Amino acid sequence: MAQSATMTRSGIGIAALRGVRQQLGIILALVLLLIVSSLLNDRFLTVPNLLNVLRQVAIVGILAIGQTYVILTKGIDLSVGSILGLSVVLFAGLIEGQALAVAIPLGLAAGVVMGALNGLGVAFARIPAFIMTLGMLSFARGLAFIYTGGTPIPILNETYYYIGNGRIFGLPIPAIILLATLVVAALSLRVTPFGRCVYGIGSNEDAARLSGVPVRRYTLAVYVISGLCAAIAGLVYSSQLGVGTPIAGQAYELDSIAAVVVGGTSLFGGKGSVIGTFIGTLIIGVLANILNLTGVDPFVQQLFKGALIVVAVYIMSRSGQS
Amino acid sequence: MSSEDRKPTHLQARGVSKSFEGNTVLREVDLAVASGEIHAVVGENGAGKSTLMKILGGVYAPDSGNLAIANQPYRPRSPKDAIDHGLVVIHQEFSLTPHLSAEENIFLGHYPVTRYGTVDRRAMRERTLQLLERLSIRIDPGTPVTSLSVAQQQMVEIAKALSLDARALILDEPTAVLDEENVEVLFRVLRRLREEGLAIVYISHHLEEIFEIADKVTVLRDGAKTGSADVNEIDHDWLVARMIGRGFPDHRSQSRKHGEVALEVSGLTRKGKFEDISFFVRRGEIVALAGLVGAGRSEIAQAIFGLHRPDAGTMRVFGRVRRIRNPGAATRLGIAYTPEDRKSHGLFLNRPTSENITMSVLKRFYRFPIMRLRHERAFVERMVASLDVRLPGLGAEVRNLSGGNQQKVLLARSLAAEPKILLLDEPTRGVDIGAKQEIYDFIEQLVGQGMAIVLISSEMEEILRLADRIIVLRRGRIARTMDRTEASEDAMMKAAALSQATPA
Numbered sequence: 001m002a003q004s005a006t007m008t009r010s011g012i013g014i015a016a017l018r019g020v021r022q023q024l025g026i027i028l029a030l031v032l033l034l035i036v037s038s039l040l041n042d043r044f045l046t047v048p049n050l051l052n053v054l055r056q057v058a059i060v061g062i063l064a065i066g067q068t069y070v071i072l073t074k075g076i077d078l079s080v081g082s083i084l085g086l087s088v089v090l091f092a093g094l095i096e097g098q099a100l101a102v103a104i105p106l107g108l109a110a111g112v113v114m115g116a117l118n119g120l121g122v123a124f125a126r127i128p129a130f131i132m133t134l135g136m137l138s139f140a141r142g143l144a145f146i147y148t149g150g151t152p153i154p155i156l157n158e159t160y161y162y163i164g165n166g167r168i169f170g171l172p173i174p175a176i177i178l179l180a181t182l183v184v185a186a187l188s189l190r191v192t193p194f195g196r197c198v199y200g201i202g203s204n205e206d207a208a209r210l211s212g213v214p215v216r217r218y219t220l221a222v223y224v225i226s227g228l229c230a231a232i233a234g235l236v237y238s239s240q241l242g243v244g245t246p247i248a249g250q251a252y253e254l255d256s257i258a259a260v261v262v263g264g265t266s267l268f269g270g271k272g273s274v275i276g277t278f279i280g281t282l283i284i285g286v287l288a289n290i291l292n293l294t295g296v297d298p299f300v301q302q303l304f305k306g307a308l309i310v311v312a313v314y315i316m317s318r319s320g321q322s
Numbered sequence: 323m324s325s326e327d328r329k330p331t332h333l334q335a336r337g338v339s340k341s342f343e344g345n346t347v348l349r350e351v352d353l354a355v356a357s358g359e360i361h362a363v364v365g366e367n368g369a370g371k372s373t374l375m376k377i378l379g380g381v382y383a384p385d386s387g388n389l390a391i392a393n394q395p396y397r398p399r400s401p402k403d404a405i406d407h408g409l410v411v412i413h414q415e416f417s418l419t420p421h422l423s424a425e426e427n428i429f430l431g432h433y434p435v436t437r438y439g440t441v442d443r444r445a446m447r448e449r450t451l452q453l454l455e456r457l458s459i460r461i462d463p464g465t466p467v468t469s470l471s472v473a474q475q476q477m478v479e480i481a482k483a484l485s486l487d488a489r490a491l492i493l494d495e496p497t498a499v500l501d502e503e504n505v506e507v508l509f510r511v512l513r514r515l516r517e518e519g520l521a522i523v524y525i526s527h528h529l530e531e532i533f534e535i536a537d538k539v540t541v542l543r544d545g546a547k548t549g550s551a552d553v554n555e556i557d558h559d560w561l562v563a564r565m566i567g568r569g570f571p572d573h574r575s576q577s578r579k580h581g582e583v584a585l586e587v588s589g590l591t592r593k594g595k596f597e598d599i600s601f602f603v604r605r606g607e608i609v610a611l612a613g614l615v616g617a618g619r620s621e622i623a624q625a626i627f628g629l630h631r632p633d634a635g636t637m638r639v640f641g642r643v644r645r646i647r648n649p650g651a652a653t654r655l656g657i658a659y660t661p662e663d664r665k666s667h668g669l670f671l672n673r674p675t676s677e678n679i680t681m682s683v684l685k686r687f688y689r690f691p692i693m694r695l696r697h698e699r700a701f702v703e704r705m706v707a708s709l710d711v712r713l714p715g716l717g718a719e720v721r722n723l724s725g726g727n728q729q730k731v732l733l734a735r736s737l738a739a740e741p742k743i744l745l746l747d748e749p750t751r752g753v754d755i756g757a758k759q760e761i762y763d764f765i766e767q768l769v770g771q772g773m774a775i776v777l778i779s780s781e782m783e784e785i786l787r788l789a790d791r792i793i794v795l796r797r798g799r800i801a802r803t804m805d806r807t808e809a810s811e812d813a814m815m816k817a818a819a820l821s822q823a824t825p826a
Contacts, residue, residue, distance in 0.1 A: 086670075136760075187691075187692065191692040191693045192692065192693060193684035193685055193688050193690065193693065193694065194692070196677060196680075196681065196684050196693075197681075197684070199670070199673060199677070199679070200670055200673070200681050203669075203670035203671065203672050203673050204669065204670050204671065205665075206661075206666065206667040207667055207668075207669055207670055207681075208681070209629070209649060210627075210629070210649055210659060210661055210667060210668070211649070211681040211682040211735065212648075212649045212650035212652075212653045212682050212739075213650075213681065213682075214650065224588055266672075270670065270672050270673060271672050
């Protein structure tokens with residue numbers, strides 16, 4: 001018994017190392033990308049450009065954080081782009097008549113409600129997540145079009161515009177929102193019972209149920225979180241552009257999924273992290289940025305992005321087997 | 323029917339051995355099945371029946387030994403290869419495609435074709451009707467398989483085998499899914515196929531069926547053949563003696579002190595699974611639920627644990643009537659359950675050991691806003707030490723542990739909630755002898771501390787070694803209850819496998 005005790009003590013060290021090592025692969029990939037990028041273009045490695053990258057990835061980054069929760073439970077949320085679109089037009093419309101302190105919570109609440117509908121469908125009616133959120137993709141987009149009548153709503157509120165374009169201590173506010181969301185999400189997944197259960201549900205739903213995990217309630221919760229993240233992203237989007245357009249966020253669900261899988265989260269559930277997702281978001285964002293800086297044709301850029309997703313996931317699945 | 327001896331041997335296995343990861347599951351097994359013979363293969367769970375069938379059916383290659391069909395060497399490389407040799411295995415889980423019709427299933431992979439290369443539906447219909455006629459079975463060939471009863475699906479499987487020109491047929495527990503009426507229909511069909519000269523291997527652990535349908539029987543125990551005979555020359559006792567062996571397992575020496583009644587169920591019923599189950603278990607006592615696979619043992623434990631709601635019956639926990647709606651509620655009442663299939667229902671295989679152990683007690687380490695990871699780690703270390711789980715580190719994914727250590731992790735999670743009543747479902751399945759002994763010792767320790775334990779096990783020796791009282795289930799009902807003093811493998815096997823249990 002003494003022997004096993006010493007083994008466990010050194011085991012904690014090994015566990016910590018392994019945790020870093022799992023993240024290490026994508027961190028290295030990001031560092032490599034940064035080095036290559038800075039060699040390709042001198043404007044790349046400047047503070048203004050890097051802050052710009054952070055500002056640009058904020059929207060997809062926030063979506064991807066919510067998406068991570070869902071994918072960790074072995075689900076998928078295809079509706080985040082549409083929920084973003086719905087919240088964008090609601091923010092734009094509500095700001096005209098209401099105080100910001102009213103309009104913003106209402107817009108966020110719309111994301112929560114749409115997410116809750118997804119969650120009820122998946123967790124309680126047992127509709128496959130793919131189907132439920134595919135339906136919501138169309139439904140929420142439809143609501144956005146109905147609300148606007150199809151024409152964009154201009155946003156004339158200076159304070160609101162500042163949220164998307166201002167800076168605090170030199171940091172773009174969208175980047176601050178992204179980082180704040182990231183910190184809250186990382187903590188909730190690592191050091192709360194809820195977060196542990198999210199991993200448990202994704203790893204083995206039956207075992208989670210047998211362990212007394214309220215599987216349905218927590219499954220509902222991850223879709224609510226994803227909906228809320230989509231609305232937060234919608235806040236950033238509408239305040240950045242200063243206009244509420246019903247087509248906002250089209251196909252963003254795919255970008256968010258790409259960021260999650262490049263970040264090392266398994267589509268089979270129970271494995272991954274929001275830190276990984278953040279790094280995945282950065283890798284995709286930095287790649288887009290350097291391709292822009294070096295003047296690569298936008299059409300060709302699509303090829304790079306596509307190849308990156310497939311190659312990244314291929315490499316991770318290979319290393320995961322060892 | 324000893325005149326069967328004169329019939330030519332069709333399917334033969336000689337000296338077949340097989341081991342998996344160092345575990346020998348078949349040891350020098352012989353089997354000879356003649357054309358026009360129904361040959362039963364019997365044995366306890368884990369005796370090696372399935373492995374032998376999988377070797378014959380081309381799923382596994384034997385480590386040593388020879389196979390022959392019609393006196394020609396036979397080395398199947400795949401199930402398809404076996405079929406090409408005229409040998410078809412009908413598994414308990416049917417291999418039908420649910421949305422295709424009966425006839426499409428029968429001819430899937432070898433559709434009759436017209437000269438234009440399209441499926442010749444008329445020929446298919448005609449040949450299907452011929453096959454069904456041959457079996458004297460009425461099924462509309464155009465019905466999708468999903469709309470057929472289980473018994474009819476089984477007939478489609480058999481018709482499919484005939485359409486492949488099978489000369490040897492292996493049926494794995496074919497009556498497990500059938501009610502008595504359909505068992506008769508199946509037997510009629512099997513007798514007809516015997517007349518047609520097929521060699522039929524019939525796997526079962528319902529002993530009475532063997533005397534009704536089989537000509538010969540081969541008994542396996544722990545991977546070795548313990549006997550083979552004409553059915554009309556033997557009786558139940560002959561079979562049972564060869565199935566369970568002669569060695570009498572050592573009972574533990576000290577007797578236990580039983581306390582108050584911890585759990586009592588009465589009239590517990592879940593339709594189609596178990597009926598009118600009543601028993602109690604006291605503190606410091608182990609009550610075993612014995613019986614064959616499918617007798618309803620796990621379902622009873624799961625109903626007690628709140629996983630499935632029973633249709634009728636009451637449950638008392640420490641004297642108070644309780645209605646347990648979900649596993650969380652059961653845990654709060656001090657009941658823990660370790661499921662039988664640790665990989666599919668028990669463990670979070672791609673998560674670390676520590677998370678596996680604390681999943682049911684996370685709240686204990688939570689003080690808003692964050693979990694006290696140091697407390698959790700200290701707790702996990704204590705659990706790991708007390709169960710002597712051996713692992714490379716607490717962060718090691720559970721999938722990388724050995725079976726015995728996985729089982730200990732599962733046990734650790736059940737005990738983390740400090741239960742007073744423990745439902746153990748096959749606690750030592752698939753673990754090596756050393757770990758098994760350690761788990762037994764640990765269970766003894768728990769009972770000594772006053773835990774009330776319900777033990778479900780398919781291993782008779784395990785039950786005899788651990789249990790104070792034994793409840794034998796047969797097809798969802800209590801067949802017999804016995805005290806450890808009157809219990810024996812012989813008595814348990816008879817109660818579990820025969821319809822009229824005779825007192826030992």
